[in-house]
Amino acid sequence: MHPYDIVFIGHICIDEIQRFRGKTSIETGGAALYSPAAACLPGLKIAVITRMADDDYHLFDPLKAKGMDVYVQPSAETTHQRVVHGTENPDERAIFQTKNAGSFEHAEILFPEKPRLIHLAGLSDREFTVEFMSALKTRGYDLSVDMQSFVRQVDALTGVIHFRDVPRKKEIIGMAKACLLYTSDAADEEDSVDLGGRRI
Numbered sequence: 001m002h003p004y005d006i007v008f009i010g011h012i013c014i015d016e017i018q019r020f021r022g023k024t025s026i027e028t029g030g031a032a033l034y035s036p037a038a039a040c041l042p043g044l045k046i047a048v049i050t051r052m053a054d055d056d057y058h059l060f061d062p063l064k065a066k067g068m069d070v071y072v073q074p075s076a077e078t079t080h081q082r083v084v085h086g087t088e089n090p091d092e093r094a095i096f097q098t099k100n101a102g103s104f105e106h107a108e109i110l111f112p113e114k115p116r117l118i119h120l121a122g123l124s125d126r127e128f129t130v131e132f133m134s135a136l137k138t139r140g141y142d143l144s145v146d147m148q149s150f151v152r153q154v155d156a157l158t159g160v161i162h163f164r165d166v167p168r169k170k171e172i173i174g175m176a177k178a179c180l181l182y183t184s185d186a187a188d189e190e191d192s193v194d195l196g197g198r199r200i
Contacts, residue, residue, distance in 0.1 A: 003116060005046060008036050009120055010120065010127060012029070012032050012059060013123050018085060020087055031146050031148070035121050035146075036048050036068055050073070051074075051075045053076065078101055080097070081097050081098065081123075081161075082098055096158070096160055097154050103128070104127055104128060117144060117177070118142065119144045121149070124153070124154050125154060126154050128150075143175055144179070145176045145178075147180060150166045150169070
């Protein structure tokens with residue numbers, strides 16, 4: 001069996017988007033949905049591992065139609081967020097996580113053949129831990145990581161997502177072949193994220 005070239009792990013999200021002086025809409029998003037679509041090139045074998053409610057499995061139909069394999073770890077609910085745009089600037093927004101599909105466990109990540117790369121495509125810090133990454137790395141997997149999986153930190157009481165520095169960032173970067181951090185994810189209320197001395 002040919003191994004997967006890339007395996008994406010992460011939640012998708014059902015977003016309630018409240019636009020500034022505009023209509024509210026419901027949209028589906030998340031790096032675990034859009035990143036595989038962007039990586040879908042001829043000859044690549046791609047898979048997604050996610051957590052979601054049974055009723056939402058159909059949201060991955062577009063990826064399956066492109067030949068990707070989707071593995072779902074069942075959850076009572078799919079992750080939901082409410083995004084409130086208070087100004088015309090789309091990067092100025094308040095994000096509230098209102099439902100969460102739960103954390104991934106490394107013992108449940110199993111493949112008959114080692115994939116060439118596992119990309120951690122989380123929405124927030126409620127999906128992976130540094131220990132999760134370390135366990136996968138110890139098992140010989142090559143990893144890359146979308147840093148929003150750690151930078152976006154959910155308040156346990158209010159559900160508000162804050163964009164904050166990650167104390168164990170050097171450990172994370174040291175385990176990854178590549179890291180992705182959008183500048184829009186790198187600051188919150190005058191805080192910024194420092195990746196190994198280079199301020200973003």
